[in-house]
Amino acid sequence: MTNSGGAGKRERLIAAACQMVHQQGVEKTTLADIAQAAGVPLGNVYYYFKTKNDIVRAIVETYLDEARAMLAAIEGGHAAPRDRLKAMFGSLSRDSERIARYGCPTGSLCGELDKRADGPGAAAELMRVPVDWAARQFTAMGRPDAEDLALEVIARYEGTALLANTFRDPDLMARETARVDRWLDAM
Amino acid sequence: MTNSGGAGKRERLIAAACQMVHQQGVEKTTLADIAQAAGVPLGNVYYYFKTKNDIVRAIVETYLDEARAMLAAIEGGHAAPRDRLKAMFGSLSRDSERIARYGCPTGSLCGELDKRADGPGAAAELMRVPVDWAARQFTAMGRPDAEDLALEVIARYEGTALLANTFRDPDLMARETARVDRWLDAM
DNA sequence: GTCTATAGCCAGATAGAC
DNA sequence: GTCTATCTGGCTATAGAC
Numbered sequence: 001m002t003n004s005g006g007a008g009k010r011e012r013l014i015a016a017a018c019q020m021v022h023q024q025g026v027e028k029t030t031l032a033d034i035a036q037a038a039g040v041p042l043g044n045v046y047y048y049f050k051t052k053n054d055i056v057r058a059i060v061e062t063y064l065d066e067a068r069a070m071l072a073a074i075e076g077g078h079a080a081p082r083d084r085l086k087a088m089f090g091s092l093s094r095d096s097e098r099i100a101r102y103g104c105p106t107g108s109l110c111g112e113l114d115k116r117a118d119g120p121g122a123a124a125e126l127m128r129v130p131v132d133w134a135a136r137q138f139t140a141m142g143r144p145d146a147e148d149l150a151l152e153v154i155a156r157y158e159g160t161a162l163l164a165n166t167f168r169d170p171d172l173m174a175r176e177t178a179r180v181d182r183w184l185d186a187m
Numbered sequence: 188m189t190n191s192g193g194a195g196k197r198e199r200l201i202a203a204a205c206q207m208v209h210q211q212g213v214e215k216t217t218l219a220d221i222a223q224a225a226g227v228p229l230g231n232v233y234y235y236f237k238t239k240n241d242i243v244r245a246i247v248e249t250y251l252d253e254a255r256a257m258l259a260a261i262e263g264g265h266a267a268p269r270d271r272l273k274a275m276f277g278s279l280s281r282d283s284e285r286i287a288r289y290g291c292p293t294g295s296l297c298g299e300l301d302k303r304a305d306g307p308g309a310a311a312e313l314m315r316v317p318v319d320w321a322a323r324q325f326t327a328m329g330r331p332d333a334e335d336l337a338l339e340v341i342a343r344y345e346g347t348a349l350l351a352n353t354f355r356d357p358d359l360m361a362r363e364t365a366r367v368d369r370w371l372d373a374m
Numbered sequence: 375g376t377c378t379a380t381a382g383c384c385a386g387a388t389a390g391a392c
Numbered sequence: 393g394t395c396t397a398t399c400t401g402g403c404t405a406t407a408g409a410c
Contacts, residue, residue: 009375024302025299025302027212027214027215028214028302028303030402030403030404031403032402032403032404040376041376041377041378042377042378043376043377043378043379043405043407044375044377046404046406047375047376050405051404051405052403052404052405102301103298103301108301108302110349110353111290111295111298111299111349111352112298114289114290114295114352114353115211115212115215115295116215123353124354127350127353127354128354131350148363148366151347151359151362151363152343152363152366154346154350155342155343155346155347155349155350155363156339156342156343156346157346158345158346158349158350159341159342159343159345159346159347159349160338160342160346162294162297162298162342162345162346162349163314163338163341163342163345165298165301166297166301166310166311167314167315168311172338175335175338176335176339176342179335179339196393217385217386218385218386218387219384219385219386227394227395228394228395228396229395229396230389230395230396230397231393231394231395233386233387233388234393234394237387238386238387239385239387
């Protein structure tokens with residue numbers, strides 16, 4: 001209704017920002033990069049976002065929505081907590097090429113936000129989503145140490161993504177996924 | 188002998204660069220930051236390093252030396268591979284305040300180098316050191332899957348550091364260290 | 375709402391006196 | 393070898409016509 005002339009221009013800008021920032025990082029991505037990738041003239045970006053930081057915030061919001069949607073889809077597709085955790089971790093292997101090339105979008109973004117002024121708040125909010133979700137699954141499995149298990153499984157996820165990216169080796173993800181599957185089966 | 192006037196100025200610059208880059212990241216650290224932290228005038232920096240990238244390379248070299256020295260010290264202090272691995276992982280807890288505030292120096296540097304042009308080579312070389320070392324310890328324990336175990340333990344190390352930094356919670360490191368200790372004892 | 379042109383700033387890098 | 397002053401380029405952000 002409002003934004004009649006926009007025709008999803010704001011959405012295109014956010015999508016372009018997510019892609020460019022994933023590939024190049026926050027600091028090395030310029031507004032000109034984002035504008036060009038979205039097919040929008042540079043000056044027009046400021047009609048939709050007052051500052052570059054506003055775009056970063058929009059990226060975090062998008063990742064929050066995507067993470068919640070993905071975890072909800074997993075819950076819908078798997079009834080057993082153990083299977084849900086496997087499905088969550090397995091998303092590493094599905095995207096292995098992209099992660100080996102550019103890292104985990106959430107993990108590398110959090111790493112960058114930690115060095116920024118606004119940093120900790122938004123990054124922590126973003127990382128809380130999968131950790132809390134995993135903790136609920138372990139609780140449903142009757143584990144009293146659910147919170148520690150959740151931190152361990154997400155740490156393995158992010159750590160594996162970092163190593164796969166550093167070594168440019170997509171295969172690492174499949175190998176660690178197999179190990180996590182066996183670990184979950186044994187508990 | 189050469190560099191008689193230097194009086195360790197180059198070393199001061201590298202030390203300052205390591206500290207500033209750990210705290211602020213590569214992209215947000217300016218040569219002026221480094222020069223000021225080292226007590227050296229900006230223009231003089233270029234007598235020791237032709238470009239900013241040369242300074243980054245010097246940081247990687249320093250981290251390589253430090254990592255090798257630290258692992259050698261652990262080998263000297265512990266005969267059993269299991270104890271060596273525990274000591275390596277335990278270094279997370281010892282530095283927990285700094286890591287919760289600024290992240291793992293190696294991990295966050297690798298994350299940033301992955302987005303740079305020269306990136307993958309230097310970062311991979313740096314991360315190879317602890318992975319190969321851990322693999323040797325697991326091999327000495329008679330484990331045929333030593334390489335996968337090494338990747339897992341370093342992934343947990345780096346992943347835990349990222350989470351502790353994101354949540355600004357030093358306590359995570361001690362909790363994960365305790366879990367890793369039990370895991371190593373059970374194998 | 376859209377887009378061009380440009381202001382203003384700051385970082386990396388250099389020139390050249392000492 | 394050391395240091396001041398400055399150049400150059402690129403990036404965020406704004407002004408203002410349409």
